[in-house]
Amino acid sequence: MVDSGPRGTWFDRGGRWLGRRFPERQILVRTGARISVVRLSKRTQWAMALVLAAAGAWAGYASVSYVLHDHVVAAKDKEIAGVRTAYRGLLSEVGEYQRKFAAITRDLEANHGMMLGLVEQNAALQQNLKSVRTELESSQQERSDLDAAREELKRQLTELEDGLHQAVTRNYSLRGDLNSAEADLQTALSERNAAVIESRRLTRRVGELNAEMVELRDRERQAVERLSDHADGLIASAEGVIEKTGLEKEALFAAAGKPTSGQGGPFVPAGAADTQSELAADLAALEGRLTHWQNLRAVLEQMPLAAPLDSYYITSSYGKRRDPITRKWAMHYGLDLGARAKSPVLATAAGTVTQAGWKGRYGRFVEIDHGAGLKTRYGHMRKIFVKRGQAVNFRDKTGLLGNSGRSTGTHLHYEVVFAGKSRNPIHFIRAGRHVFQE
Numbered sequence: 143m144v145d146s147g148p149r150g151t152w153f154d155r156g157g158r159w160l161g162r163r164f165p166e167r168q169i170l171v172r173t174g175a176r177i178s179v180v181r182l183s184k185r186t187q188w189a190m191a192l193v194l195a196a197a198g199a200w201a202g203y204a205s206v207s208y209v210l211h212d213h214v215v216a217a218k219d220k221e222i223a224g225v226r227t228a229y230r231g232l233l234s235e236v237g238e239y240q241r242k243f244a245a246i247t248r249d250l251e252a253n254h255g256m257m258l259g260l261v262e263q264n265a266a267l268q269q270n271l272k273s274v275r276t277e278l279e280s281s282q283q284e285r286s287d288l289d290a291a292r293e294e295l296k297r298q299l300t301e302l303e304d305g306l307h308q309a310v311t312r313n314y315s316l317r318g319d320l321n322s323a324e325a326d327l328q329t330a331l332s333e334r335n336a337a338v339i340e341s342r343r344l345t346r347r348v349g350e351l352n353a354e355m356v357e358l359r360d361r362e363r364q365a366v367e368r369l370s371d372h373a374d375g376l377i378a379s380a381e382g383v384i385e386k387t388g389l390e391k392e393a394l395f396a397a398a399g400k401p402t403s404g405q406g407g408p409f410v411p412a413g414a415a416d417t418q419s420e421l422a423a424d425l426a427a428l429e430g431r432l433t434h435w436q437n438l439r440a441v442l443e444q445m446p447l448a449a450p451l452d453s454y455y456i457t458s459s460y461g462k463r464r465d466p467i468t469r470k471w472a473m474h475y476g477l478d479l480g481a482r483a484k485s486p487v488l489a490t491a492a493g494t495v496t497q498a499g500w501k502g503r504y505g506r507f508v509e510i511d512h513g514a515g516l517k518t519r520y521g522h523m524r525k526i527f528v529k530r531g532q533a534v535n536f537r538d539k540t541g542l543l544g545n546s547g548r549s550t551g552t553h554l555h556y557e558v559v560f561a562g563k564s565r566n567p568i569h570f571i572r573a574g575r576h577v578f579q580e
Contacts, residue, residue: 179368184357338382359421366424373431379576380438386573387445389560397515397561398439398444444514446490446567448536450542450556454479457553458568466550475564476519476557483552485543487520490570491535498530504555505547508540522547555567 164187169180191194395401457464458478465472493512501507504521508528511517524544530536545552558567 164191176225210439219444236406239532326396362421363424366421366428369416370424370428370431373428373435376435377438379429380435380442383442383447383573383576384438384445386569386576387447387563388569393561394441394514398437398441398513437529441514444491444493444512444516445570446512446516446518446558447570448488448490449479450490450518450520450554451479451481451485452488453480453485454554456480456568457551460568467548476521476555477567479554479556481543481554482546483543484524486539487541487543487554489536489538489540490518491516492535493518493533495528495530495532495534495540496524498528498532501547503548506541506544507547510534510540515560517559519555519559521557522549522553553576 161184164184166184167182167187169182171178171180233559236287267409381391386392390551456477457480458474460474460477462471463474464470488507491510491512493510495508495515496511497507497509499507501521504519505519506523506526507522508526509517510519520540523541523546526541528538528540534540543552549555558565558566558570
């Protein structure tokens with residue numbers, strides 16, 4: 143009889159624990175006015191718990207398997223790729239061994255065929271050697287006679303071949319010399335004909351070029367003469383303008399830092415042809431004229447050759463006059479120009495403003511330095527548009543006409559100064575009219 147005390151005790155404790163956890167339950171189901179009771183016994187609850195636990199365990203296992211599936215598949219793919227690579231390597235090695243084996247097989251077959259051929263040739267040679275020995279043994283005397291006759295024939299044949307070779311060599315040599323002589327003769331004749339034709343063509347071309355050179359020199363001389371005449375006209379006109387202003391050309395050029403005349407031209411050796419020397423001399427003279435004209439033009443661009451007002455009338459000329467305020471005789475170093483009030487006062491040439499502002503009896507005053515020792519001054523203005531140090535261009539507005547300073551009415555006091563001495567502005571204005579007409 144087996145003692146079941148401890149087991150019964152364990153089962154009892156387990157049954158009491160499960161009884162506390164899974165007591166008998168009743169579920170009330172109401173359908174309309176009817177109430178049904180569904181009883182859940184302990185065993186039913188245990189079975190449901192076991193089913194739920196099994197389902198949970200299966201779900202956990204499936205989740206872990208799904209998560210680890212990609213890693214397992216990747217590892218398997220790597221193993222398969224490695225196996226494939228190794229398999230491909232083995233296949234390539236096997237193919238290489240097969241190719242080498244086929245090459246060795248072909249070499250062995252070729253060597254075998256060669257050996258068979260050599261064996262056959264050896265057998266044939268042995269047979270021939272036997273027959274030759276037999277013949278030699280049976281007819282040595284005949285062979286000696288034949289050898290002597292053959293040697294004699296060879297000697298005679300050699301002499302004939304040598305003679306024939308020498309004859310052929312001399313024939314080829316003579317034929318080559320003849321062909322070379324004919325070719326040289328034909329080449330010389332063709333070169334002579336070509337030289338005659340080229341000489342005639344060159345003679346005609348030289349004549350044409352000489353005629354063209356003569357015509358070209360005439361055209362060059364005429365062009366140089368026309369340019370020289372035009373340059374002389376420009377120089378005379380520019381010098382005439384300077385003379386009309388009352389300035390001395392040498393003094394003006396010295397103040398501008400430019401030479402009064404120029405020299406230059408291309409170098410021509412003393413032994414050159416007369417026509418070339420004449421043309422070179424004309425070109426040198428023309429270059430000197432053009433240089434002088436450029437210097438004159440640069441000086442003219444610095445000279446104030448325009449009026450400072452678009453429209454005006456002279457209210458007081460340059461020179462000795464009665465003072466409009468004291469009525470005493472005085473020297474007037476400018477030109478008074480009347481016009482409508484607030485008329486724009488214009489720069490008569492490009493330059494730099496050296497003074498701009500109030501200046502005693504001049505009132506609102508502007509002075510512009512044009513370079514080459516030339517300055518212009520504008521007084522009694524109503525308003526000034528420029529400032530000291532400003533660069534102005536020809537016909538820029540410097541201010542407005544007014545009546546500031548020592549003045550009896552609206553007008554512009556306009557002065558022209560050269561090398562520190564005042565000049566009559568009307569001479570510059572009239573000279574400028576001549577320039578603009580040109």
